[in-house]
Amino acid sequence: MTRDGFRAEEIDTSRPHPARIYDYLLGGKDNYEVDRQAAERLASVAPEARIGVQANRAFMRRAVRHVVGSGVRQILDIGTGLPTSPNVHEIARETAPDVRVAYVDNDPIVKTHADALLGDSSATSIVLADLRDPRAVLDHPDVRRVIDFDEPVALLLVAILHFLSEADEPERVVATLRDALPAGSFLVLSHATGDFADRSGAQAVYNDATATMSLRNRAEVERFFDGFDLVEPGLAQVPFWRPDAPPPPRSAEIGFYGGVARKNG
Ligand SMILES: C[S@@+](CC[C@H](N)C(=O)[O-])C[C@H]1O[C@@H](n2cnc3c(N)ncnc32)[C@H](O)[C@@H]1O
Numbered sequence: 001m002t003r004d005g006f007r008a009e010e011i012d013t014s015r016p017h018p019a020r021i022y023d024y025l026l027g028g029k030d031n032y033e034v035d036r037q038a039a040e041r042l043a044s045v046a047p048e049a050r051i052g053v054q055a056n057r058a059f060m061r062r063a064v065r066h067v068v069g070s071g072v073r074q075i076l077d078i079g080t081g082l083p084t085s086p087n088v089h090e091i092a093r094e095t096a097p098d099v100r101v102a103y104v105d106n107d108p109i110v111k112t113h114a115d116a117l118l119g120d121s122s123a124t125s126i127v128l129a130d131l132r133d134p135r136a137v138l139d140h141p142d143v144r145r146v147i148d149f150d151e152p153v154a155l156l157l158v159a160i161l162h163f164l165s166e167a168d169e170p171e172r173v174v175a176t177l178r179d180a181l182p183a184g185s186f187l188v189l190s191h192a193t194g195d196f197a198d199r200s201g202a203q204a205v206y207n208d209a210t211a212t213m214s215l216r217n218r219a220e221v222e223r224f225f226d227g228f229d230l231v232e233p234g235l236a237q238v239p240f241w242r243p244d245a246p247p248p249p250r251s252a253e254i255g256f257y258g259g260v261a262r263k264n265g
Pocket residue numbers: 018019022056057060078079080081082104105106107110129130131132157158159160163211
């Protein structure tokens with residue numbers, strides 16, 4: 001039994017989970033046959049998928065260094081995924097050892113693995129909650145224990161918003177989170193898109209998964225930054241957001257936008 005009352009045998013292994021598909025594409029071991037089959041289907045219709053998820057992860061690392069380098073000491077990472085080294089708190093603490101991180105995911109398997117990795121700490125928490133209920137995230141005692149909403153926060157929504165459909169009102173969700181953040185806070189966001197190659201086949205792989213995928217174009221992704229000012233270079237394909245290494249092969253096809261923005265007063 002986990003701390004949240006989930007039994008290991010209740011973890012759904014009959015349908016692919018986004019967190020476990022992503023883990024498999026990243027070369028991780030925390031996945032089941034059903035996830036591996038979905039990930040292989042994804043890679044067959046989107047041949048750059050493995051490179052794309054690595055590039056998304058590399059974007060997240062550069063973005064975290066940027067926001068911590070800008071002085072932020074608290075990170076709210078929603079849709080954190082299965083622990084993947086280096087994790088957000090490890091990256092952040094290379095720059096500033098006092099950074100506090102609240103991790104949030106709606107997948108019990110993510111929480112179980114993260115609990116085992118993080119243990120009890122006053123500087124990190126792992127919370128089982130759903131982005132579609134942003135008030136529940138903001139009010140969760142284990143978020144409040146780590147995050148002080150009177151001080152700037154970096155909100156990470158990295159490769160999660162495409163798991164919200166229009167019916168989930170993703171713009172309202174992001175606006176609710178934005179309104180809880182003080183000036184000087186940051187939004188770090190990446191999002192799947194079909195702007196650079198036809199990704200309808202990749203999207204279809206998620207039809208059987210526990211969350212479906214909504215690809216969005218540049219204008220739709222940019223709308224999530226309402227109320228924030230994008231830092232240079234604005235919204236970019238993830239390998240081209242402040243690169244610190246030559247772009248990986250097939251970068252021009254990578255279907256993830258990434259951007260970092262600051263909330264001004
Ligand atoms: C593709 S992974 C991204 C992991 C990490 N942010 C990264 O980019 O490396 C997406 C994560 O979002 C989580 N997720 C999907 N929908 C969610 C929701 N409505 N609320 C909370 N987490 C969600 C999944 O369980 C998964 O762990």
